[in-house]
Amino acid sequence: MDVVYSELHALQNGAYELIGGQLQPPVEKPERAETIRAAVEAAGFGPLLSPESFPDDTITRVHTPEFVAFLSTAWDRWVEAHGPYDALPLNWPVRTFRQKIPEAIDGLLSYYSLDAGTPITAGTWKAARTAVDVALTGARLIQDGKRHAFALCRPPGHHAAADLYGGYCFLNNAAIAAQYLRDNGAAKVAVLDVDYHHGNGTQAIFYDRADVFFASVHADPLQEYPFFLGYADETGTGAGEGCNANYPLRWGTGWETGYADALDDACRRIHGWGAEAVVVSLGVDTFEQDPISQFKLTTPDYTRMGERIARLGLPTLFVMEGGYDVAALGDNVVNTLTGYLNAS
Numbered sequence: 402m403d404v405v406y407s408e409l410h411a412l413q414n415g416a417y418e419l420i421g422g423q424l425q426p427p428v429e430k431p432e433r434a435e436t437i438r439a440a441v442e443a444a445g446f447g448p449l450l451s452p453e454s455f456p457d458d459t460i461t462r463v464h465t466p467e468f469v470a471f472l473s474t475a476w477d478r479w480v481e482a483h484g485p486y487d488a489l490p491l492n493w494p495v496r497t498f499r500q501k502i503p504e505a506i507d508g509l510l511s512y513y514s515l516d517a518g519t520p521i522t523a524g525t526w527k528a529a530r531t532a533v534d535v536a537l538t539g540a541r542l543i544q545d546g547k548r549h550a551f552a553l554c555r556p557p558g559h560h561a562a563a564d565l566y567g568g569y570c571f572l573n574n575a576a577i578a579a580q581y582l583r584d585n586g587a588a589k590v591a592v593l594d595v596d597y598h599h600g601n602g603t604q605a606i607f608y609d610r611a612d613v614f615f616a617s618v619h620a621d622p623l624q625e626y627p628f629f630l631g632y633a634d635e636t637g638t639g640a641g642e643g644c645n646a647n648y649p650l651r652w653g654t655g656w657e658t659g660y661a662d663a664l665d666d667a668c669r670r671i672h673g674w675g676a677e678a679v680v681v682s683l684g685v686d687t688f689e690q691d692p693i694s695q696f697k698l699t700t701p702d703y704t705r706m707g708e709r710i711a712r713l714g715l716p717t718l719f720v721m722e723g724g725y726d727v728a729a730l731g732d733n734v735v736n737t738l739t740g741y742l743n744a745s
C-alpha cells in the first residue's frame with residue numbers, strides 16, 4: 402500500500418496544551434507521525450511518497466475563502482500583537498452573543514475556533530497546508546485506479562469545519578480528499594470516521610449533501626469532546642437526510658462490548674447507500690492505553706477493524722487522524738492496514 406508522508410508535519414509543534422486545568426506538553430506532537438512512519442516502513446508498506454502540490458481551490462471546495470485567509474495569516478498577526486507565543490483564543494461567541502466577525506486577531510481566533518487546545522504556531526499553516534497535499538496525493542492515487550492508499554496526515558483534520566478550527570485540526574484533510582474524489586469522477590463517496598472523537602467538522606461539511614455519506618463511531622458526546630455534536634439522531638438535513646450515521650458509544654466500550662457491532666452497522670450503511678469509494682478517518686485513540694481517551698480496543702482489535710473495512714470492497718483512502726499513545730501508535734496503525742490488506 403502506498404504511503405504519502407511529508408516531514409513538514411513537524412512544523413506544527415505547540416508549546417503547551419491545557420489539559421484538565423494544567424498547561425502540559427501537547428499530546429498532539431510530531432513524534433506521533435514519526436513513529437507511524439517508522440512502523441509502516443518497518444512493516445514493509447510503501448513506497449513512501451512525497452505529496453504533490455495541489456491548488457488552493459481544492460481547499461475552498463470545503464472551507465470558506467475567509468477562513469483560509471484567516472488561517473494563513475493568523476500567526477503573523479498574532480506575533481504583531483503579542484509576540485512569538487502560541488496563538489490561543491480565550492472566549493467565544495456563544496449563546497446571547499452575535500456572530501459578527503471582529504477585526505482584532507484575538508477576536509478572529511475566537512470567531513474561527515472551537516476550543517483553546519489548538520495552538521497556532523509559526524509553522525502551523527505550512528504543516529496544515531502540506532497535510533492537505535498529503536491527503537490529496539492519496540486521493541489522486543485512488544482516482545488513478547489504486548485500490549487503497551494511506552495518507553499519513555498530521556496535523557489531523559476531522560474537527561475542522563468550513564470555517565472552524567479546533568481539536569488539533571485546522572484544515573479537514575479527509576473532507577477535502579472526499580470532495581476531490583467527488584470532483585474527479587466518483588459520484589458517491591463515503592467517509593468512515595473511526596477516531597475516538599466525533600468528526601464534527603466532516604459531518605457539518607457534508608450534512609446537507611446527498612453525494613457524501615458520513616458515518617462515525619465515537620465516544621458519546623454526553624461524556625466526551627467535542628460534546629456538542631455526534632448524537633445518533635443527527636441523520637442529515639435537506640437533500641442530505643439519511644446520509645449521516647452516528648454511533649455514540651459509552652466510555653469503557655471495547656471491541657466485543659459494542660465497538661464491533663457499531664462498526665459493522667456503519668459499514669452496512671455505507672455499502673447499502675452505494676458508495677463508490679471510502680475515505681477512512683483513521684484515529685487510533687480508541688486504544689485502551691490512549692492518554693486522553695476511554696475506549697478499550699487492544700492492538701489485535703485493529704486487525705479486525707482493517708478486515709471489516711476491507712469487506713466493504715471499495716477503493717479506500719486511509720487518512721490519519723488522532724491517536725496519542727506514541728508507544729503503540731505504530732502497531733495499531735500497521736495492524737489496521739495489514740488487516741485491511743489481508744482481507745481485501
Ligand code: OKP
Pocket residue numbers: 420421518557560568569596597598626684686693722723724
Ligand atoms: C483530536 B482528534 C483532553 C483534552 C481533549 C481535544 C481533543 C482533540 C482530539 N482532556 N482536547 O479527534 O483525535
Ligand code: ZN
Pocket residue numbers: 596597598684686722723724
Ligand atoms: Zn480523536
